[in-house]
Amino acid sequence: MRKKREWKGPNLSSFELSHVPEPLLEFAANGRHVDVRFGLMDYGPVDFSTERTKEIRLGVVGSSQTVGKLGEWLRRCEGGIPAKNSRQPNLFPAFPGSTILGPFRCSFEIGTRHVRTMSPLLISRIVSEKDDDTAIALAVEAFTNEVKDLAEQDQPPQVVICALPVEVIERVSNMRIIPPDDSPADDSEDEIEAEDAPVVDREIENFRGALKAATLALRIPIQIVWPTTYDNDATVKRKLAELSTRKVQDEATRAWNFFCALYYKAGGTPWRMVRDQREYSATFMGVSFFEGIDGTSLQTSSAQLFDDRGEGLILKGGPGLKDKTDRQPYLSALDAFNLTRTALQTYKREHGNYPARLVVHKTSRFHPEEREGFQKAIEQSEIEIADFIWMPRRSPVRLFRNGVYPPLRGTAMRLDDEQTILYTRGSVDFFRTYPGLYVPNPLLLHAQRRDTPDWSFLLKETLALTKMNWNGTQFDGALPITLKAARQVGDILKYVPDGTTPDPRYRFYM
Structure with missing residues (x-):
């Protein structure tokens, strides 16, 4: 009404x-x-086919303790995880299981050849390192070497789970309130005002971003996971607080989010937007800016390109400028043209044609120079319908x-x-x-x-x-995926050297 x-x-x-x-x-x-979870339970993922049985090969890297505990939890998930006691059963459904009879209609397998256990001596070296940057570099190198070893096998895993030991987490982070791994414990930060939002500790973000960037060239997505995801007794100390523990989701929700992310990272498509065939084909581009590693350099742009089928492409653009009147970041006309043109050409290589319509999302105002570049790229691609939405x-x-x-x-x-x-x-x-x-x-x-x-x-x-956030299964996200992906993409791309072209698929950045 x-x-x-x-x-x-x-x-x-x-x-x-x-x-x-x-x-x-x-x-x-x-x-x-x-609803994502009830749709998967009732019908299965959108790319499910009865003509083949799907098995997702997983690799695991961690300490002997995290590898063992994670393995126990994965085996328990096969039989399902009961729902928490709640008066909202639609909000907290049980996890039905991770076998071919479960919501993803496939099995998740870890072969003995795909497990790498880090030595206690190596972990001790990381933990005992006094310099923060060196400790992060040692941890990134240790995990990257193991992922590389798995990637070079004849039949490598499709996704590698990096099961971080508690002592490594505590070393590379000051343990303030943060979204700790690739399956966020709580998505409520989306509704918090900027000045009221929890302080995000840069050390853990630097570690995550650097590790993701270091493994991009290996062409195997990684899933970073904390012990609190799979071990109900695990605790991680927060420095600057009195040994409090982070709030985690109920176990069934953690299982839903964990296996959904694995399914997407392995190349699956759990769900997609419903598209009316009478509508123009559309793609959605989010333009964002991020700072360099030193935190003081000019911001750099990136494009998050998503279509209604759920495919995501990530591209790194040129340096950002700041408007002299309101200090909002924007692109020069040439850089806006190049970023949009490259994004659309990448889309064409993936899909065989340009979209009929382009929607561009930004969290900063569209500067006149920027609009000029966007519009020129759209015209050269013969796209007649476009919407520029500032959020x-x-x-x-x-x-x-x-x-x-x-x-x-x-x-x-x-x-x-x-x-x-x-x-x-x-x-x-x-x-x-x-x-x-x-x-x-x-x-x-x-x-x-x-x-x-x-x-x-x-x-x-x-x-x-x-x-359209495949990193979680509660459907009421605060931001469209074009902008939701921006921060985590920027935290990875800033570690990608200039002049290199990383894999553009979004599954590597989740």
Whole structure:
């Protein structure tokens, strides 16, 4: 239902409220569901075929303790993990198991040839190193050497799990509140305001980014995992706090997220956006900026390119500039052209043709120079339809509803022809609750070029893109995947030497 109310803000006389229904996702056999986990249970992954039995080969690198404990947990997951006691069964479903009868319709196997155990002497050398940067470099080198050894086998694993020992984690991190591994313990940081967000410790981020960058050339995705993912008794000390332990998800949710990430990294597609065949084929590009290793150099750009089939491509661009008036980063016309042109050519090599429509997302304003470069690349690729959407990190407007729960996910408020706010986090009918911990902040969508006439179509599309994070299975993400991937991609690309072209597939950056 749409309602009209008076808006008291400057330059606005009225606004329009609406609600975007929860987008469906596509699974095997053309199955549809709003929820990732129930869709996988009911239909299986979208690329499932009854004509072949799928087995995913896993490798493991870690200490004797982490390798052993992880192996025990993986075997237990085969029989399934029960749901936690909760009044929201749709929010916390049981994990049915990791065999061919489970939600991913495949088995996950670790052969004895694919296990590498790091020596206690090597781990001791890392832990005892007094210099932080040297300790991180030693840890990166140790894991990279083992992954390289596995990659050189005749039949290498499809994904290598790096099971970090507690003592290594504590050495390479100051242990503040952080998203610690490739299966985040809690996605609630997406709804926290910037100044209220937990401090992200750079040492652990540097270790993760450097390790991911070092293994890109090996062409085998890695999955970094902490003991708290698979061992309920494991604790990791937080320096600067009194031995408190990080909050982790319930075990069934951890299993869902862990195996979903493994499936995608191994080349599978768990789900994808539902596309109407009558609509133009589209691809979505997120443009972001990140700082160099020294933290002081000019920001560099990257493009996160995703299509509605779930394929993701990552490209490194040229240096960023800063606007003299508002200090927002942007690209020169030439660099914007080159980045977009390279992204579209990479898309064409993967798909055989250019998309009919390109949607560009940014968290900073589209500078006139930048727009000129984007538009020139689009014209040369003969793409006639494009939308440039600026999504600032903070919305100036929030909505409140009666009662204790925040607005429904999908609630939208049209401000004017160019601006709309959209609640991507909020109360969820399917969960029968609000699953977050903090007051949600809506996205502000500011269209700086809009060839798509229908705002409701753009909102539906943006909401669907928040469900395309294959690193987790709770569908109510705060950001579209084009922008969600930006920080983790930047933390890896800054370690990639200039002049090298890393593998562009997103599965290597998760």
